[in-house]
Amino acid sequence: MSESLHFLILQLSLLAVVLVLHTYIGLHIVRRTLIFSDLVLDQLAALGALVGLALGVAYATPGSYLVSTVMVLIGAGLLAGIKPKNPLIPREAVIGTLYAVALLASLLVGDKLSGGEAYVNKTLAGAMVWVSWPLVAVTAGVYVALLLFHYAYRDRFIALAEGTAAKERRWDFLLFATQGIITILIVPIAGVLLAYAFLMIPAAIAAMFTRRWGRAVAIGWSVGFGACAAGCVGSWYWDLPYGPTLILALGAAFVGAMVLRAARRERATE
């Protein structure tokens, strides 16, 4: 087997693992309209990596992951803790503000960092080319553990989405913390935008077609994996930028799903 094919299979296997949890968490995010929350956590993870660089910790090393984890857990605490009672301020507005804070902190740190622009760009675009076997093993291990945790406590998390949860803040924190941890693992590999697209697009496609959780995860994973595989192969074959090509492939799948959904609705109302 050639090295190139080997590398492609490695990428696809990683995508297959990553997409299960991302689709499931994404369904929570889409159904509860917490759309920005992932960008907040992604941006905080990226900020952690930048702060690490400022402190002399190299990018995508265990030290860098640790700084990102601290940032992301603070973010999860803020996301779970701040719930405005004022009807004029939706929760998404708080999330948007936190995003602005995280983004501007990244820009300010990048401003003072030698070569900061390049790092800000790197955290946005990501680089699947940095994938190494230990990273694949750690990522897969953590994802499987989190999946098992979410499967065991699925009733509690689903109650959150349905507005019937007890101890809402605690379970909210755990949801955001999960989202944050997968973000930390995926951002150095995929970048902020691709991580966001993995979470949002397959889940939004699935949510258009079913309200059942199991079926939604299956639809989201299948469509998401198909689009990512097409993007991956296209990027490799035509020598296109990796992350953006995958997002555009996912985006095309989303637009296709919207058209299909609208057409089916029109047919149903005729």
Added chain:
Amino acid sequence: MEHFFALFGLPLLASMLMLAVLGYLGIYVLKREIIFVDIAMAQSVVVGMVVGHLAFGVRLDSWAAYGCGVAAALAAAAFYAFGRRKISQIPLEAMIGISYAIGAAAVLFLVGLAPGGHIHVQSMLAGSILWVTWEDIAASVAIFGAAAAAFWLFRRPFDRLFQDYAAAAESGMNVVAWDILWYALAGVVIAWATRIAGILLIFAFLIVPAITAALFSRRSGMRLVIGWTFGLGATVLGLLFADRLDFSVGPSISLFLVAGLALAAGLRVWARPVTVGLSLAAAGVVVLLCLRSPERAVTWAGRNEPSAAAGAALPSTRPPAEPSKGDIEREIQEAGSVSELEELLAGVTDPQFRAEIACRALELDPAAGRELAQRFLEEEPPLFFRQRVLQALDALDGHQKPGSGPPP
């Protein structure tokens, strides 16, 4: 102070104009829970501008680029209006969020194909409001004035649309057309504001004053006044901060906007003594900022040259820059022997360049190069770079040409 107004007078004026119209739009955005809309719109504007630049060769700071941006914003407006009408299973905010990801990816995709793309990305995020000119101010007055007049003229249908979309649709109102008009007007404003201020600052101007005002009043008029006043105060402090501590202007203003919001929220939630204490501390910082003189005189060279790199926007206290990517690549290409490459390898940590050095060494001298490549492979580099060097080794054995393979 004279120095401050000489340097920041125009940016302050531009900020006030943006604040006037974005502060008003922000109230609608909060009402409809489409917080993301301006970031997504701004992103689509940038896509239009970059497409215009790459396809037609228009300059990014030209009117033609703005026209391309507005065209892309209109496409986004139609997408949101149809999405809102036809898809009820997912919130509009999700569609907006996804359109943002697609737009941002499209920009990275396009600039990834064009050299020097990352500089554009950074400047689009942070903006370069420092370089605003009198012509920009005049154009802002015209564009924002026209948009504000249209918002005023159509305020009743817009209010109906934003109060209760379903009721408006049932009453026979052409909700898609009005929605497109609203988003298009917002797009025209955001397209222009993005050009002069960058995505982050527009986002901050749009939502932060509106949220802060909502903390103190439920009446639309009063919220507008509070938002404008608050935004102006934060802008002045942000400019002072940028001036005295040598930071980029856009992020500095945004910083004071969110810090102000945090204090305002504290005032509503925490005990007053705590907030008063925090406010006094903040006021102390501001006084110190005003008393502190700028670290060095700002030269006016390039004041009217927006093409100057965004990174050079302010006098710099940055450490000397590391050799740039281009410098390292040139050194690798210019190296005449493996020993020169060995020296270069000792000073480079980035696996991308280490792999390039190994490939170049193999080209120069297969025997000595093979040793160097072997050492690189023993470092267990990331798989992609390992693969590149392995391919170069394969090529030596006559199987394949070096450097081919999947793109970085």
